[in-house]
Amino acid sequence: MKKHYLFVISFLIFNASIWAQEVRLGVKAGLNVSNIDNNDPFYDENSxxxxxxxxGLFAEIPLNSKFSFQPELLYSSIGKVDKYDLNYRIFDLEPLGADSFKLVQKRNYLTVPLTFKWYVAERLYINAGPQVSFLLNTVSKAKGDDFPDSYEDAYKASGEFKLDYGAVLGVGFFINDDINIGLQYYRGLKDLFGDSDFDIIDRKAYHSVFQLTVAYSIF
Structure with a gap:
């Protein structure tokens, strides 16, 4: 009986060592091009x-010769830029001297994509899956010609850790055994106004992010 146990344990250790050798670990970084889609025509047309x-980091875990599972841990900065053509005024109704200004909204997340990769060819793959994100901080800045410096920092907040979730769909190509490039799209499914106190306003907003990535397998 002990021999059977030793055989099973040896078999599991042997297979685990093979599996560990096949796992691809690495780093990745790239470009975000983001916006926030909403159903309010005023905000949408100015966005x-x-x-x-x-x-961040990734691990690619092979499931078979065609499919693999890839969890990731990334820092991702997204948001949008609102442009307004108007004469912005302060509370005493005196004009600021700026006929137009931009409101830059930065939302920085710790994201966890959990995607599955399908190798449609030897080096070409399609990836898709869910993603959850945790809001680390937000920064909104108003900028414009002749805009007073005192109005540059409109809003800052950190430690919010609000949850966002959505789906990822993309395509990628391995340049060689260690380097691959990918293009993917993330669509948020969490209404960003869901945490707001203004429930009486029928507004919904979702993250929309295009990502161009370069990934390097360390081992």
Missing amino acids: NYRTSFHA
């Missing part, structure tokens, strides 16, 4: 894409 970055 523009914001360019930023993402960076």
Whole structure:
């Protein structure tokens, strides 16, 4: 009986060592082009894409010759840029001297994509899966020509850790055994106004992010 146990344990250790050798661990970083889609025509028509970055770690775990599972841990900065063509005024109704201004909204997240990769060719793959994100901080800044410096920092908040979730769909290509490039789209499914106290306003907003990534397998 002891021999059987030793055989089973040896078999599991042997297979675990093979599995560990096949797991691909690495780092990745790239470009974010993000916006926030909403159903309010005023905010939607003034909303523009914001360019930023993402960076972090990944592990690719093979399931068979065609499929693998890839969990990731990334820092990702997204948001949007609102442009307004108007004469913005302070509370005493005196004009600020700026006929237009931009409101840059930065939302920095710790993201956890959990995607599955399907190798449609030797080096070409399609990836898809869910993603959960935790809001680390937000920064909103108003900028414009002749805009007073005292109005540059409109809003800052940190430690919010609010949850966002959505789905990822993308495609990628291995340049060689260690480096691959990927293009993917993230669509948020969590209403960003869901945590607001203004439930009487029928507004919904969701993250929309295009990502261009370079990944490098360390081992």
